[in-house]
Amino acid sequence: MKNNFVKRITSGLLVTGLLAASLTACGSSASTSEVAEEKEGKVEAAADADAGFRTVDEIKESGTINIGVFSDKSPFGYVDENGEYAGYDVYFAERIGKDLGVDINYVSTEAANRIEYLQTGKVDIILANFTVTEERAQEVDFALPYMNVALGVVSPSDAVIESLDDIGADDQVIVISGTTAETYLTKNYPDIKLQKYDAYAEAKTAFENGNGVAWANDNTEVIAFAIENEGYEVGIPSLGDQDTIAPAVTKGNESLLNWLNDEIESLGSENFFHADYEETLLDTYGADYEDTLVVEGGK
Amino acid sequence: MASLGIDVLFKGTNFLRLLQGLWVSIEISLISVILSIVLGLVIGMLMTIHNPLLKAVLKVYLETVRIMPQMVLLFIVYFGTTRVFGWDMSAESSAIFVFTFWGTAEMGDLVRGSIKSIPNIQFESAFALGMDKVQTYIYIILPQTVRRLIPLSINLITRMIKTTSLVMMIGIVEVLKVAQQIIEANRKVSPNAAFGVFAVVFLLYFIVCWPISRLAVYLEKRWA
Amino acid sequence: MNTDILIEYLPLYKDALFLTLRIGWQGIFLAFVIGLIGSAILHFKIPVLKSIVGVHIELFRNTPLLVQLFFIYFALPKVGIQVTAETCGKLGLGLLGGAYMIETFRSGLEAIPTIQTESALSLGMNDFQTLWHVILPQAVSISVPGLLANVIFLLKETSVFSTISLMDLMFTAKDLIGMYAKTIECLFLLVVFYLIMLLPISIIGAIVERRMRYGQFGD
Numbered sequence: 001m002k003n004n005f006v007k008r009i010t011s012g013l014l015v016t017g018l019l020a021a022s023l024t025a026c027g028s029s030a031s032t033s034e035v036a037e038e039k040e041g042k043v044e045a046a047a048d049a050d051a052g053f054r055t056v057d058e059i060k061e062s063g064t065i066n067i068g069v070f071s072d073k074s075p076f077g078y079v080d081e082n083g084e085y086a087g088y089d090v091y092f093a094e095r096i097g098k099d100l101g102v103d104i105n106y107v108s109t110e111a112a113n114r115i116e117y118l119q120t121g122k123v124d125i126i127l128a129n130f131t132v133t134e135e136r137a138q139e140v141d142f143a144l145p146y147m148n149v150a151l152g153v154v155s156p157s158d159a160v161i162e163s164l165d166d167i168g169a170d171d172q173v174i175v176i177s178g179t180t181a182e183t184y185l186t187k188n189y190p191d192i193k194l195q196k197y198d199a200y201a202e203a204k205t206a207f208e209n210g211n212g213v214a215w216a217n218d219n220t221e222v223i224a225f226a227i228e229n230e231g232y233e234v235g236i237p238s239l240g241d242q243d244t245i246a247p248a249v250t251k252g253n254e255s256l257l258n259w260l261n262d263e264i265e266s267l268g269s270e271n272f273f274h275a276d277y278e279e280t281l282l283d284t285y286g287a288d289y290e291d292t293l294v295v296e297g298g299k
Numbered sequence: 300m301a302s303l304g305i306d307v308l309f310k311g312t313n314f315l316r317l318l319q320g321l322w323v324s325i326e327i328s329l330i331s332v333i334l335s336i337v338l339g340l341v342i343g344m345l346m347t348i349h350n351p352l353l354k355a356v357l358k359v360y361l362e363t364v365r366i367m368p369q370m371v372l373l374f375i376v377y378f379g380t381t382r383v384f385g386w387d388m389s390a391e392s393s394a395i396f397v398f399t400f401w402g403t404a405e406m407g408d409l410v411r412g413s414i415k416s417i418p419n420i421q422f423e424s425a426f427a428l429g430m431d432k433v434q435t436y437i438y439i440i441l442p443q444t445v446r447r448l449i450p451l452s453i454n455l456i457t458r459m460i461k462t463t464s465l466v467m468m469i470g471i472v473e474v475l476k477v478a479q480q481i482i483e484a485n486r487k488v489s490p491n492a493a494f495g496v497f498a499v500v501f502l503l504y505f506i507v508c509w510p511i512s513r514l515a516v517y518l519e520k521r522w523a
Numbered sequence: 524m525n526t527d528i529l530i531e532y533l534p535l536y537k538d539a540l541f542l543t544l545r546i547g548w549q550g551i552f553l554a555f556v557i558g559l560i561g562s563a564i565l566h567f568k569i570p571v572l573k574s575i576v577g578v579h580i581e582l583f584r585n586t587p588l589l590v591q592l593f594f595i596y597f598a599l600p601k602v603g604i605q606v607t608a609e610t611c612g613k614l615g616l617g618l619l620g621g622a623y624m625i626e627t628f629r630s631g632l633e634a635i636p637t638i639q640t641e642s643a644l645s646l647g648m649n650d651f652q653t654l655w656h657v658i659l660p661q662a663v664s665i666s667v668p669g670l671l672a673n674v675i676f677l678l679k680e681t682s683v684f685s686t687i688s689l690m691d692l693m694f695t696a697k698d699l700i701g702m703y704a705k706t707i708e709c710l711f712l713l714v715v716f717y718l719i720m721l722l723p724i725s726i727i728g729a730i731v732e733r734r735m736r737y738g739q740f741g742d
Contacts, residue, residue: 072480081481083312108472205482229487
């Protein structure tokens with residue numbers, strides 16, 4: 001009996017030890033390689049296939065680009081009833097695929113996974129309504145913006161929340177894990193209790209079911225929700241800083257970043273994003289929001 | 300029952316997509332189970348060898364699998380390995396890797412148990428007949444072990460299928476994610492879709508797992 | 524790995540551990556109660572109730588906890604049954620665990636020779652007394668290793684609570700990764716905390732199993 005006891009403790013300790021060792025090893029090796037990359041300079045980094053990202057040439061050669069989009073965030077990125085990806089972000093993604101002359105492999109992402117997907121090279125571009133923030137810019141590289149955004153808060157019409165001070169001590173506000181709304185509220189209103197979900201579909205269903213007094217998210221999203229669903233009102237239409245939404249690539253992937261920036265600038269001349277808006281967002285927002293939301297040509 | 304939101308499943312290719320999502324789960328479990336059985340036989344036999352170092356290593360392995368939730372393993376493999384070793388594993392291969400890692404340990408332990416349960420006299424008789432160790436294993440021990448193992452491995456299949464519901468968390472579009480997509484795309488026209496769609500997913504899992512677990516019970520009784 | 528980050532995140536993980544334990548134990552207690560009642564119903568072959576228990580076992584053993592939670596949390600409110608995330612977690616764990624506990628206790632009950640029941644009855648005890656004083660104490664102690672295995676299994680299953688907005692260990696890790704992308708530190712703490720929670724139970728399980736074996740063979 002004692003023997004067994006000792007064995008289990010030892011094995012448990014070993015597991016911890018091994019994991020700790022491997023994780024530390026990887027931590028340090030990752031940072032060494034980062035340093036090495038910087039030293040080698042950009043030419044080397046671009047040629048290095050192990051750097052965790054693919055250059056424009058490598059993507060073209062493989063014939064497929066991996067683009068991370070939402071699959072449950074209508075009307076920006078969702079899957080329609082025929083199983084096709086659609087929405088404002090997807091419309092742009094389709095154009096990228098066309099102009100690169102490659103097929104698109106859509107990767108369904110959750111908000112909290114977006115940085116991770118890029119850093120581990122599992123996607124080439126994130127086009128999942130990704131708000132540009134300082135913290136994120138340290139982890140990934142953002143291209144030029146294609147949309148404006150701020151935060152907004154939607155609540156049921158019979159108990160509209162017009163100021164964050166209205167939120168009681170026991171009330172919970174729904175947010176989606178890994179979004180700017182979460183970071184903003186955590187930082188600026190640490191006393192507000194947050195109820196966090198992984199997926200848009202989960203958060204919205206929980207909000208409909210009355211599990212929270214309000215839902216805080218990108219204002220585009222909450223406005224769309226209030227328009228599409230009866231009985232809800234956006235009590236706080238704009239909160240925090242005015243931000244922009246942009247495609248993101250793995251840090252250091254200059255070739256793809258430059259390509260994207262050129263693409264966004266040249267699409268400006270044909271008013272591409274206005275066409276995108278009219279195709280995908282007009283039904284939801286009407287024409288009023290077109291100029292507020294759309295960023296054309298990266299400005 | 301339009302109000303319960305089951306109707307959305309008959310729009311477009313929705314129901315077909317749900318079934319395709321289910322197939323993704325089943326496919327991952329089947330591949331993992333087959334790999335687990337093969338590797339589990341090897342690990343199980345290794346577990347019966349009296350070598351302190353080997354025993355310790357296998358013990359650590361088994362305990363890790365027993366203590367760590369599969370979801371944690373999935374996250375470590377899917378996100379951790381790329382960071383640490385630079386492997387670019389797709390979500391599907393990460394899932395198969397984790398399920399095989401887990402299944403092999405479980406199978407190994409079952410194999411060890413069934414080998415141990417075979418009376419020593421059989422080994423002795425085989426040796427007395429002039430068979431060597433390998434022959435004894437192949438002709439005497441394994442056939443009996445396999446028979447005892449089949450019901451248990453079938454049980455493992457249902458456990459795998461159930462656990463595949465977690466792969467949604469690493470971005471694999473399986474039945475639950477498809478369900479969410481359908482609910483989201485139809486939120487406006489069918490606000491109660493969450494009920495119908497999740498109820499159907501619940502039933503689908505049951506329809507797949509129940510016959511398999513009945514089969515395991517039947518075989519266990521018959522071959523016991 | 525950055526130790527400052529580990530120290531900064533430590534309190535968050537500690538809170539998550541307590542939440543996991545609180546909901547986990549309450550759910551497991553519910554599972555224990557369902558297990559006792561259910562196995563007694565099966566043991567005494569009580570009509571109607573017997574079938575209900577049978578359906579419960581098959582339904583919950585053949586579906587994933589994640590799907591059960593989604594159904595309880597997201598689908599039931601659409602037909603007017605509203606539960607909070609915590610209640611949903613406890614209920615899901617209790618119903619799933621109950622299905623497993625019933626089987627564990629039942630095999631414990633079946634291990635008691637019939638002669639004991641007969642003897643107890645012939646001593647003038649009634650059905651309930653026989654169960655309470657003679658059968659259950661033995662059956663429960665025989666079931667202890669299986670029970671502890673179930674406890675570990677159920678505590679591991681709590682990792683899916685993150686999907687219904689409960690801030691458990693898994694969720695804390697995912698959430699921090701999503702916000703600050705310190706993946707390695709977050710995953711490391713996740714592993715450490717699951718070990719803190721489950722290793723002691725696993726050790727107790729090993730000791731108990733040994734004990735039981737000695738008991739059985741009269742060593």
